Amino acid sequence: MERQQTTSSPTEQLIELLDSGSEEDLAEAAWxxxxxxxxxxxxxxxxxxxxxxxxxxxxxxxxxxxxxAVEQLASGHAAAEPDHDELAPIARAVxxxxxxxKVIETLGPGPMRPSxxxxxxxxxxxxxxxxxxxxxxxxxxxxxxxxxxxxxxWAGLTPLGGIVLGELDHAxxxxxxxxxxxxxxxxxxxxxxxxxxxxxxxxxxxxxxxxLERPAVARIAETALRAARNAGLAVINGDQAVSLGELxxxxxxxxxxxxxxxxxxxxxxxxxxxxxxxPRGGLVVxxxxxxxxxxxxxxxxxxxxxxxxxxxADWLTGEVDRIVERDRPFVLxxxxxxxxxxxxxxxSPARALLGRAQEVYCYSVPGTVLPEGVKALEVA
Amino acid sequence: MGRPAxxxxxxxxxxxxxxxxxxxxxxxxxxxxxxxPRRGLPELIERxxxxxxxxxxxxxxxxxxxxxxxxxxxxALARDPEVLDAIAGHLLATVVVPPDAxxxxxxxxxxxxxxxxxxRADSGATLAVARTDIExxxxxxxxHGAIPAGRxxxxxxxxxxxxxxxxxxxxxxxxxGATVAAALVFxxxxxTGFRAMLGRxxxxxxxxxxxxxxxxxxxxxxxxxxxxxxxxxVPAAELN
Numbered sequence: 001m002e003r004q005q006t007t008s009s010p011t012e013q014l015i016e017l018l019d020s021g022s023e024e025d026l027a028e029a030a031w032x033x034x035x036x037x038x039x040x041x042x043x044x045x046x047x048x049x050x051x052x053x054x055x056x057x058x059x060x061x062x063x064x065x066x067x068x069a070v071e072q073l074a075s076g077h078a079a080a081e082p083d084h085d086e087l088a089p090i091a092r093a094v095x096x097x098x099x100x101x102k103v104i105e106t107l108g109p110g111p112m113r114p115s116x117x118x119x120x121x122x123x124x125x126x127x128x129x130x131x132x133x134x135x136x137x138x139x140x141x142x143x144x145x146x147x148x149x150x151x152x153x154w155a156g157l158t159p160l161g162g163i164v165l166g167e168l169d170h171a172x173x174x175x176x177x178x179x180x181x182x183x184x185x186x187x188x189x190x191x192x193x194x195x196x197x198x199x200x201x202x203x204x205x206x207x208x209x210x211x212l213e214r215p216a217v218a219r220i221a222e223t224a225l226r227a228a229r230n231a232g233l234a235v236i237n238g239d240q241a242v243s244l245g246e247l248x249x250x251x252x253x254x255x256x257x258x259x260x261x262x263x264x265x266x267x268x269x270x271x272x273x274x275x276x277x278x279p280r281g282g283l284v285v286x287x288x289x290x291x292x293x294x295x296x297x298x299x300x301x302x303x304x305x306x307x308x309x310x311x312x313a314d315w316l317t318g319e320v321d322r323i324v325e326r327d328r329p330f331v332l333x334x335x336x337x338x339x340x341x342x343x344x345x346x347x348s349p350a351r352a353l354l355g356r357a358q359e360v361y362c363y364s365v366p367g368t369v370l371p372e373g374v375k376a377l378e379v380a
Numbered sequence: 381m382g383r384p385a386x387x388x389x390x391x392x393x394x395x396x397x398x399x400x401x402x403x404x405x406x407x408x409x410x411x412x413x414x415x416x417p418r419r420g421l422p423e424l425i426e427r428x429x430x431x432x433x434x435x436x437x438x439x440x441x442x443x444x445x446x447x448x449x450x451x452x453x454x455x456a457l458a459r460d461p462e463v464l465d466a467i468a469g470h471l472l473a474t475v476v477v478p479p480d481a482x483x484x485x486x487x488x489x490x491x492x493x494x495x496x497x498x499x500r501a502d503s504g505a506t507l508a509v510a511r512t513d514i515e516x517x518x519x520x521x522x523x524h525g526a527i528p529a530g531r532x533x534x535x536x537x538x539x540x541x542x543x544x545x546x547x548x549x550x551x552x553x554x555x556x557g558a559t560v561a562a563a564l565v566f567x568x569x570x571x572t573g574f575r576a577m578l579g580r581x582x583x584x585x586x587x588x589x590x591x592x593x594x595x596x597x598x599x600x601x602x603x604x605x606x607x608x609x610x611x612x613x614v615p616a617a618e619l620n
Contacts, residue, residue, distance in 0.1 A: 126520075126521035126522075129521075130521070258523060258524065261509060261523065261524040262524065293487050293488055293489075293491075293512065293516070294487060296455070296489075296491075297487065297491045297509065300491075300492065300495070313453060313455075313619040316401055316402075316403070316436065316453075316619065317403060317432070317433040317434065317436070317453055317456045318403065318433050319432075319433070319456055319459065322459065
């Protein structure tokens with residue numbers, strides 16, 4: 001929505017938007033409130049909550065739904081505490097990765113072109129591109145096309161990225177993100193759905209429909225999804241969502257496997273974590289989809305004869321019995337919690353294999369909810 | 381290589397409407413895969429494809445945007461070390477790998493062919509692995525290894541259509557200030573297009589198999605399976 005530049009305070013602007021009653025203004029208000037939350041401007045959030053509390057009875061349905069979402073989230077704040085753990089891996093990731101940290105610190109003064117980031121941070125263009133993609137997925141950086149040159153994409157910190165930058169020195173214990181308020185009510189629902197492995201736009205809309213009138217659901221869901229990214233809780237692609245913890249896990253495994261491509265390099269603890277579970281004289285069967293090429297190559301280059309990779313196409317070409325020898329004991333190791341959840345929950349060729357495995361493990365970050373019977377191989 | 385038109389061609393709609401991929405039969409292997417006429421090669425390919433189940437029949441979307449009825453899952457072939465070594469031997473029959481060469485492969489099933497060529501050449505060549513992007517296409521950056529400036533580079537991949545997917549690898553060689561000594565692939569579905577790409581780039585290269593006339597590689601709008609409402613498996617590279 002086009003809005004004239006005013007000198008009024010954010011609180012006044014928000015209240016004006018909420019009072020207009022239009023869907024567009026409500027969406028903009030939700031977006032603004034998300035920014036206020038991410039920037040920890042508690043006074044604004046508290047003022048909006050007071051305003052919504054007083055207006056609920058006579059307000060249009062959309063505003064009532066918005067107010068309900070705000071209050072539900074605020075009251076659910078205590079229950080949402082465990083989800084803060086989802087953010088800790090991001091802080092650790094930033095602190096542990098020199099590339100991430102350099103890029104975030106470089107972007108502190110403001111958005112830049114990738115070439116400028118590379119020159120300032122003393123990183124290669126390829127590395128900057130890789131790091132920016134990871135930071136964008138983690139909702140720490142956003143990229144926009146240059147107005148002058150559409151091919152050029154500027155990168156800048158998101159509000160969450162700004163908070164991480166401000167707290168890098170304290171990030172060992174995790175970034176304290178304030179979840180107290182507003183649109184985060186629906187984001188909270190989303191986070192819960194993510195933790196149960198059934199987050200999708202459809203599931204979120206069903207959850208919201210229990211509290212909101214149907215016409216309001218789509219708009220609120222859209223706003224919540226944007227807020228979720230802004231708050232760093234979840235990333236939604238199409239109809240699937242993964243938590244940032246799981247994205248971090250992918251990065252950790254990807255990096256570990258990358259190191260394993262050097263056959264002369266030192267041991268890779270993340271891989272040894274799985275190998276230590278091998279039964280005597282038996283195998284560790286790694287069940288992977290997203291990293292399968294890298295597992296495949298790393299196993300070959302390191303000659304990790306006690307590891308076998310199993311990808312879904314192996315069932316198609318009948319290779320499972322060649323990969324998982326009938327007469328050798330084995331444990332199954334998933335490298336992705338969503339994959340473990342999916343294959344435990346639904347009929348798939350993997351189900352028969354699960355029954356033959358001595359144990360079933362899954363790589364995960366602390367706090368990840370895994371299906372019953374699946375043991376965690378925790379990585380930081 | 382000529383492409384059959386759907387109407388009145390060998391690809392009748394009754395023949396291609398396959399809802400799920402399956403392993404191709406031995407007859408289908410003989411019908412659609414054309415091996416170069418070199419001593420022992422056609423027999424090797426037919427035997428290896430049949431034993432490994434690497435040739436799949438279904439409805440596949442290729443990274444170049446075209447659709448096809450067959451897909452070679454090279455990883456399944458490569459699991460047999462003897463077959464892999466024999467394939468490397470056939471490719472090395474026409475190309476010499478210089479002693480100081482770098483063998484550049486993508487982070488895909490093509491790695492296994494590159495490693496087999498490196499081992500078979502026994503020339504002291506080193507291996508470099510390029511990243512793949514989210515759609516499993518080779519990217520223009522290195523995941524592992526190095527390409528020192530001025531060194532000859534042999535670019536290797538498993539199966540391509542015209543070789544367009546090799547472009548990022550060839551560009552990567554140029555970025556490093558090195559020179560492409562050769563491009564070797566197991567299969568080039570469009571052998572004519574692959575040879576034309578090599579000619580345009582003025583580089584040596586070779587491939588062992590290509591799609592025969594009964595193996596159509598079509599634009600989606602000409603794909604009968606799509607017209608019948610079957611969704612393709614996209615990208616088929618997910619199978620590797």
